[in-house]
Amino acid sequence: MNATPDILCIGSVLWDVIGRSENTMRQGSDMPGRITQLPGGVALNIGMALARFGLRPALLSAVGRDTDGDALIEACKVRGLLTEFIYRSDDLPTDKYMAVEGANGLIAAIADAHSLEAAGDKILRPLTDGSLPAPYAGAIALDGNLTVDLLGQMAQSPLLAAADLRVAPASPGKALRLSPFIQAKRGTLYVNLEEAGLLCQTAFANSSEAARALLARGAVRAVVTDGSNPATVGGAAGIVTQEPPQVHVTRVTGAGDTFMAAHIAAELNGHDAPKALAQALEAAALYVSGETTI
Structure with missing residues (x-):
């Protein structure tokens, strides 16, 4: 092991293929734009942002032993991420995520994380074989x-x-997968308003209402975002709600990951709830405005 990690990022590590147009789009639109391929996946996006905030993240995930996988591992290393704990599969291809974005936000996306799902608990071997404490x-x-x-x-x-x-x-389609953590009363949940509604089987008018409902349902701690509307952190210490900075949105994919990473980094650096939330909202605003990258 080259270094001791400050945090483990467990989950999807894949290639993001993103098509962006400056025009407003709808179903069936055919617009000029740019198509990029960059390292992505929720765990990797969070890890890259954490590295930018000065931490040493280690990735636990599944990446194929294919050309795409080799290139992805190298890209992770260049970005300051520890990759020695990643499960490399000989028979599973490297996962990909594809999205289309317009001036009016995300139009559609497909996440192909089948290899990560197929790898199952193999990605946790570093926690059982002595590689990690x-x-x-x-x-x-x-x-x-x-x-x-x-x-x-x-x-x-x-x-x-x-x-x-x-x-x-x-993603909202996977929101119910967080239910075991509510039932076990474990962890801090990071969700948007729609995801909170799915977990609580209702709709909410704002993030404060959603955070309180998640706590009432059994969550130990909840962080709820709502796009350009106020975000809320709720837990045993109380409820904190703040307005995000208003900026011109140039992209949305990765904004939630940037917010989560900034919030984690702020709290690991000892900041209290109001300051940690403010720093996370600022980081997300800079990201969606195009002023920073993951």
Whole structure:
């Protein structure tokens, strides 16, 4: 091991293929724009942002032993991420995510994380083979691209009982995968307003209402965002709600990951709830405006 990680990022590590147009788009639109391929995936996006904030993240994920996988591992190393704990599969291809964005936001996206799901608990071997200390007592950023069964195991696992778990669903379609952490009363949940509604089986008018409902449902701590509307952090210490800075939005993919990473970094650096939330909202605003990268 080349260095001791400050935090583990567990989940999707893949290639992001993003098509962006400056025009407003709808279903069936055919517009000029730019298509980029960059390292991505929720766990990797969070890890890259954490590295930018001065931390040493280690990735636990599955990456194929193919050309795409080799290039992705090298790209992670260049960005300051520890990759020696990643499970490299001989028979599973490297995962990809594809999205189309217009001036009016995300139009559509497809996440192909089938290899990560197929790898299952193999990605956790560093916690059982002595590569990492166990029970693990540090911070962990975990995304919902893992299977429901594996997430359920992790919510109850003695290997993670002492960890500072930070959990995000990866997308609204995977929001219910966070239910085991509510039931186990483990971790800080990072969700948007829609995801909070899915977890609570209702709709919310704002992030404060959503955070309070998640806590009432059993969540230990919840961080709820709502785009350009106020975001809320709720837990045993109380409720904090703040307005995000208003900026011109040039991109949206990766904004939630940047917010989560900035919030984690701020809290690991000892900032209180209001200051940590303010720093996270500022970082996300800079990202969606195009002034910073993950």
